[in-house]
Amino acid sequence: MAPKRGGGGGERVEARTVLSAVLLADSFTQRFRPITVERPKALLPLVNVPMIEYALEWLAMNDVEEAFVFCCAHADLIKRYLADSKWAHSRDMKVTPIVSTNCLSAGEALRLIDQRDLIKGDFVLLSADIVSNMRLAPLLEAHRARRAADKNAIMTLAMKPVQHASQRLRLGDSELVVALDAATQRLLKYMELEPGRPSHHLAKLDAALFGERDEVQVRCDLMDTHICVCAPEVLLLFSDNFDYQNIKRDFVSGVLSEEELGNKLHVYELRQAEYAGRVHNLRSYDAVSRDLLQRWAFPFVPDTNVLSLGGSPAWGQTSYRYSRGQRYMESTVSLARSTVPGEDVCIGAGTSIGEGSRVVQSVVGRNVRIGRNVDIVGAYIQDGVTIQDGVVVRSALVCEGCVLRAGCVVGPGAILSYGCVVDSRHSVPPNTRISLCLQVAGANDDSDDELEYSPAVGASSPTRPGGGRAAAKKAAADSDEEEEEEDDDDDSYHNPDQYGKSLERPTSDALRAAQALAVGRPLQGEEAGVRFQASAVGPNGAGYVWDPREGPADLDRFSIAPPTTSLTAEDEAAAADEAAAAAAAAGTGGADAQAGGSGGGRGEEGGGDDSDADSDGGGRDPERVWRREVEETFLRCIKMRFDVANVVIELNGLKIAEDRTFADCARYMLTALLNLGLPPPPRTPAEYLPLFKTVAPEASKEGQLALLRGFKQALADWRDLLQRFLKSEDDQVELLLTLEEYCSCEGVFEADGGGGARYAPLFAHLLRQLYDCDVVGEDALLAWADEKAAADAEERRYVEQADVARFLEWLREEDEEDDEDDEEEDDD
């Protein structure tokens, strides 16, 4: 197999590239605020170990040799942490922090990595909030095998099959629908569905996918693990497309929509027993913590003590021991005799729990002092918290240094950030977030933000993730402006010396006041000037309410407390049938009319929404798009009161850009004119609404007359324009055919809501007016009638209308008379 052994050795060394990983220690979201205002999320303890450790350990476990930790928000803290941790001296894996304080998205981070030219070969891309025990080797192997065969297979995404739809609910994920090539596992479509939007019943699948393969899998049972293996080309693509922000939303959908570039993405499915979870919101913080306690992510369980606490050397390794019922305790925990730690509990060293207290399904850090008769269920208590007698904590996150005074109640879903104090017998309402930082309205100073979630954008319009690239671009544009405005702030903010003076960081006064309140010392001097929100923390408490700026649905979905909503199979079944019926009604091949009119309408809406959400928009009917463009251009011209010459220029430009004929323009100008006599059709842009009639014309004689008069007027105004676009007899015949379609609401006019049908009885009059205005000549009218003569009954509907027939008859006679006249003239 090795013909030249001598020379081959050197080459082989060169060919072997170091397996590297890019770890994004910033998720560019703000779901964890206000905690992330003070500390980075990557260092937030997850079952008493900083979160980033899980990812780093997993990478080291899978023989990754070099990890680049991309730090952004709180870069200095992460950098210091890494320098102090065991990774600084690790020989197996070199951990290099990359600091950039002005990146606002994963896309920018990857562009920066590309600029620095750090990565030569395939790399693992993940964020620091991932907990997984999957084996990377098979994934890498599959990726490399594909790469060897096809250079364009640039990325392999790891996805985990889930058994139950509620898995998502549990992690607060949005629903994911993917389409895969059954044979190659190539990713063909990636759709994230946000819950709460009703039109989730239909997924459009481009039939052209079947031109290359016979079988496509549509799957709802895959969960994205956010772990992927990328070829270096991925970085290049990010650099080429400077507007890519989010890896999934922009990059994946971008690659899938630009199929002609040939880049291919593939999916790797985790084995059944492998675990992967991402802590990207508080909901998943709770869920992943429980998974860790229940040993789903073995070897990442507390009692293996594989993870170091990092930070200062004094912390060292953990020393948990396991006892029955998933109770993990370090050696120096002191429990009062009557205390019963329940199941699923992890308690750090130096913690003491008083008589009669109960701790169940919770994680308690080190050196926590828990008094008597305390009831803690489903809560996460960090190091050094003081909980006095009789306190009740339910499904809450209590950060370092908090003090819960005797008898207070912390409701489900509450978040107490660092150093807060809750006064005795005060009860913190459910889902409240409290911090010593004062929330600044509209502030956008922390780079721990994703653009779309930045308050400035989020406040004005509800965030719509999955809204496609257009939305992302808009958001990018918005925040670019903001960025410029705040450039000065940024510099000072990221200057370590002035770090504490950031907008949202707690003031030193507040900190000192909170400390004083925590130990019960009276406030002195400037401390007294600090006014905390008594409604949130009680009169002697310390903290401000922090508005998470999430809607009520999101609040429930992302709350650290377990979700209250659940899906029932029955709803699904009903929805399934409805969706199927709607699919048939909206589908082109819908053979039966079972779904009826309302079903059709619904399906249309659903389809419309879907296509809006589609970032590629490739699935839309080009004719429909064209019609809309012409009509909107024309409406704009009417609205701006352009004169005919300018309208001609506008429409000509459009015609050339889209490579259409003159008749194509004229057709839809005519229908736009006809539409003006009616109420606006669905999906008309709001700015043009005043041009339309507000109410539908009556079906009576008067109503019809009014309709005709309106059309006559419009035609008088625009006949020159129409004439300019109807160059030949053929064009005019085409115009008539379109008019027919319009009146019977067929083809592209199907979605208009039946407006065209109003004109159906007036067809003869419309013809007459078109003839009178010289828009359509008699030759064209007769040619049209002749063409129809051979068609089947359905097609002849209009030709055979009595009025139309009479009109045509009259035309023919006229024609003959003309001929006779001609002949007579000839005779003369």
Next chain:
Amino acid sequence: MVHASYQAVVLAGGEDQILYPLTTNTVKALLPVANKPLISYPLRTLAEAGLRSAILVVIGEKAAASVREWISTEYAGSPGALASCEVVSVPEGYGTADALRAVASRITSASFVVLSGDLLTDVPVGALVAQHNLHASAMATMLLAHRRVSPASETKPGKPPKNVDYIGLDPSRQHLLFYASSPDALRDLKVPLPTVRRYGHMSISSNYVDAHLYIFNRSVLQILADNPKLSSLRQDMLPYLTQNQFRIIRAQQLASSAAVMAASSGGGAGAAAGASGGEAGGSGAGAGSGGVGGAGAGASGLLTAPSTEMETDAASDLRFNLHSELPGAHYMDMSHGAAEPPVPESLLRVQVVGPDDGYCARVQDVQMYGEVNREVADPGVALKLSGLKPGRHDNIVPASCALGNKCTVAAACILGEGCVVGDKSSIKRSVLGAGVRLGANVKVINSVLMDGVSVGDGAHVQNSVLCRSASVQAGATLKDCQVGSGCVVAGGVEYKGEVLVTKGAAAGRCGCCAGQIH
């Protein structure tokens, strides 16, 4: 017989225009395939499955008469034949569902088989019926066959394939979840997501084709009666069922659980009583709604059964109490462990016939007719499908044939009674009817020559179908041609891909070539 309890409906078609010119003087059902009428194949399949009787639905009175005649004169009484074959005629323009509706009153069994009269298959229908009856909630079971040529291989990348059915199946490939079909290329498929969610996973394939073999429950007849607009089984009925299947299942369940409620209130309270009540309700519903409801009732009986009190002993009392009030305990169960819901039953089950699982083909067009003839002549298949026994050379040459000197009849050929083959002629992969006369030096490859065809010296016939009594004169070459019955093809001329018929039968369609022939 085990399966004698169900009936069969054979949709035999009529005078098929697609098969022109093969069907000019005969009906499609009686076209010879390996020298036996086409209709005899599905009848044989049914007889092998143990059926006694079948209803043949033929379009057009004239066609029905000729099928009836064939049955009374030739089929009835032949070994292995069905005991009774009733021929029913329906007017022209009837779709397959219309045809079924027309004979609905004659169907008395709880489930019945519907198959197309042009289907040649060796799939055991009896096993299919047993499968169907096993899954009592299924309303229909259909047979899917793989396409012979992958549609994708015939389509340019980036273009949707034409004339395919998109069939969505669940991961176990037993349930039909999605069905979209259109003669033109569809632009995009609208996949109903709730259905996908139900199964988690749906694979949509363009590579299957409906083999037109269905097993239906009686309740289908009710649906047909309720929805007179459904005209074709494939184009209307299947989409209707796929779209409404969950609604229909729910309606069934509601109806049967009402029966359970009624039964159990009489029988007393308690879980055990509820279970037996479920059984009682099942039988009651079975009596009431004829079999279909029974299954639903059984299922709902099972659903009520686990409501037995959870027993807790004193030792685990504390633990249990702690657990039950923990927030979110329910969703931990959902996401891990054995919480996987059982695969929901569906109305539409499918049985996929893989390329290696058995033979399955339909005579839908002329090309397929030739292909099926050749394939049936294959010694492996011939035995199973036609009942013919290949001879020593893997071909069938009756003793009454007269073979000339140095002539060759290759393997996988079938010759009818009384054939005469001239010297030095060769026949490869072809089927010759009774009384075919070949001259000297004739080559017949991949062709079908029906009864009484005569071929002159030195003629070549390749990939062609020659109908009854056609004659090819010496030295002619036919390639990819169809020759109508009684037509005389002039000698010494080469024809490629043409339809040759006599002028009278041409009816203006092929007048020009007919003119040349005479």
